[in-house]
Amino acid sequence: MNKRLPEPDIVVGGAPIWRGWLGAAAQAEMVAALRDVVAAAPLFSPETRWGKKMSVQMTSAGRYGWFSDRRGYRYIERHPSGTAWPPIPEAVQAVWDALVPEARAPDCCLVNFYRAGAKMGLHQDHDEADFSQPVLSISLGDAGLFRIGGTERGGPTQSTWLESGDVMLLTGPSRLAYHGIDRIRGGSSTLLADGGRINLTLRVVDQGASRQQPASSCVPVEPLTSRSIAKP
Ligand code: MD3
Numbered sequence: 001m002n003k004r005l006p007e008p009d010i011v012v013g014g015a016p017i018w019r020g021w022l023g024a025a026a027q028a029e030m031v032a033a034l035r036d037v038v039a040a041a042p043l044f045s046p047e048t049r050w051g052k053k054m055s056v057q058m059t060s061a062g063r064y065g066w067f068s069d070r071r072g073y074r075y076i077e078r079h080p081s082g083t084a085w086p087p088i089p090e091a092v093q094a095v096w097d098a099l100v101p102e103a104r105a106p107d108c109c110l111v112n113f114y115r116a117g118a119k120m121g122l123h124q125d126h127d128e129a130d131f132s133q134p135v136l137s138i139s140l141g142d143a144g145l146f147r148i149g150g151t152e153r154g155g156p157t158q159s160t161w162l163e164s165g166d167v168m169l170l171t172g173p174s175r176l177a178y179h180g181i182d183r184i185r186g187g188s189s190t191l192l193a194d195g196g197r198i199n200l201t202l203r204v205v206d207q208g209a210s211r212q213q214p215a216s217s218c219v220p221v222e223p224l225t226s227r228s229i230a231k232p
């Protein structure tokens, strides 16, 4: 049975946004769960492939975590310290289940933390294997000015402030849209005692099993024939 999605409040650059999807109590509960995630997998500032530290601090939960260094962008199965990523908190997974019940289970929850001066330049998210799967974004704490364009760099863009409790879905054409965070409005939320903005993105990183090609090592080197299995 196809359950109807609740109507989004606004669609920006093809991406539906549910304003205040999480109320104050749900936001506080999520922050408490994220404190456990960050205790197990501390925030770090990834290096770009040009050797510059990103202004956003990051960590992840789930099977995979996003990572970057001079060798490039990729998903890895362990925190840089060597420990496994902690599990995706139930309250975070519940938002996915409510808004994209037909999608595969997310195997990464990327946690971005922005202090007042942090930003994220325009980029595409294309390190995942299956673009038919959505990305879901949850904003907590100070507001962030989000910008989204099309699938080509340099085209027109639209902007909107993402506020604490807002949830956005990237699916269909918006899944490969250029997007970024231009700036943070410091002091716009009291959710985090020391301020700042948290953005969670739930992602499906792996290729789905049904579409998976057999590994080359599982393919017979030569077809099995009566001759090839016959004793000499
Ligand atoms: C559009 N994060 O982690 S969330 C990111 O607020 C990222 O921290 C921003 O871009 C942030 O990669 C924006 C909204 C978002 C997330 C993923 C997307 C927009 C997206 C993937 C494809 C298209």
Ligand code: FE
Pocket: 123, 124, 125, 179
């Ligand atoms: Fe992104």
